[in-house]
Amino acid sequence: MRDGMNSRILLDAAKSCILASSPVFRRQQFLIRCVGGSTDQRDMQALRSLEVDSQSIIRAITPALDPTRHKGQAGNIAVIGGCREYTGAPYFSAISALKIGADLSHVFCTTDAAPVIKSYSPELIVHPVLEESYNVGEEHKSSIASKVLAEVDKWLERFDCLVVGPGLGRDPFLLDCVSEIMRHARQSNIPIVIDGDGLFLVTNNLELVSGYALAVLTPNVNEYKRLVQKVLSSEVNDIDAPQQLLSLAKQIGGVTILRKGNSDLISDGDTVKSVSVYGSPRRCGGQGDILSGSVAVFLSWARQHILAADSNSNIRFKNPTVLGCIAGSAILRKAASLAFSNKKRSTVTGDIIECLGKSLEDISPAS
């Protein structure tokens, strides 16, 4: 009898442990604390309130294919990335921008990476301007850095958005040059999406983005951990994930952060939104690169949409960086789901890119 009771107690304790470690349960607990109440209905409302109607946002900000518009008006995007090791990432990001609907997509990469990236696609405009330390003598660093900046400056004002970091590498000389490019872009009010090694750079030099409302950071699990440790001097807290993200974005002066994961969480320090559109169970490398190119295009479209004087928009929040993140995340996730339904375990990033068109067409048809 006593043994029976003990086993029941042990079983209940085990069940509680399993429940307490479930992410859904922990998130519910966070939301209960947030809304300051305890009724089930309020908890459920709070849970649902994080999830956003991404389809309405996509429909609202995607521009019509108007015959009076000229080349460039649907977006001119530049990716700063691509080095000796990584040529796939900048290609994925830049081609995704085109496949979503941007008119022009540029890549600024190292001289070594450029012929490789050019060979992937004639659609991309590839600038072989960056240099890594191994290619530059100490005595030439200052003149080469000025040359790099002058080359990028010639184009900068024409871009609607920069994506900094896909396949950039971590060479210190190259990262110094890219820091300068970011400072110039910021002076010109050009939105910047920062991913991959761009996040490595920014995490160690927060002043590059701090207080810049047109900056978007798109960290994966490792990049988010580094950012939280650096900025909040703490560890990632999955129990209070939305609250921690909010604090992080606020602490960096209102930049927008898209924390990638099972659900994508987005915050600009004022609000937290979630995109949980069904994606793919395949975690092949390169999906974050598709996301950065997609966010860049939707951010540009959202900005145009908000700036248009006759905009009869019914979208509730007006921060173009948040809107761009929501739309980019939803379109990528839907494309990943479409690709997976065709290719299953063999799904690779190129398959997902091929589904970007259908992913958007299903939500916002071209005609």
Ligand SMILES: NC(=O)C1=CN([C@@H]2O[C@H](COP(=O)(O)OP(=O)(O)OC[C@H]3O[C@@H](n4cnc5c(N)ncnc54)[C@H](OP(=O)(O)O)[C@@H]3O)[C@@H](O)[C@H]2O)[C@@H](O)CC1
């Ligand atoms: N097909 C392609 O071309 C693709 C290329 N990609 C490109 O790859 C780059 C890295 O992105 P990723 O996603 O692998 O970074 P992440 O998860 O933080 O790191 C994983 C582990 O590796 C380590 N580590 C990384 N770099 C290091 C370095 N230079 N030197 C030493 N350690 C380094 C890192 O160490 P830690 O930062 O923790 O010290 C962590 O333990 C980025 O440019 C991305 O765009 C991807 O987009 C995928 C498709």
Ligand SMILES: Nc1ncnc2c1ncn2[C@@H]1O[C@H](COP(=O)(O)OP(=O)(O)OP(=O)(O)O)[C@@H](O)[C@H]1O
């Ligand atoms: N566990 C998951 N379940 C569903 N979707 C996910 C999951 N993790 C990530 N994703 C989706 O994949 C996208 C890319 O996230 P991921 O964490 O793979 O980025 P990344 O590591 O930067 O990718 P990359 O290999 O391009 O560098 C995210 O926008 C997210 O929507």
Ligand SMILES: [Mg+2]
């Ligand atoms: Mg990445």
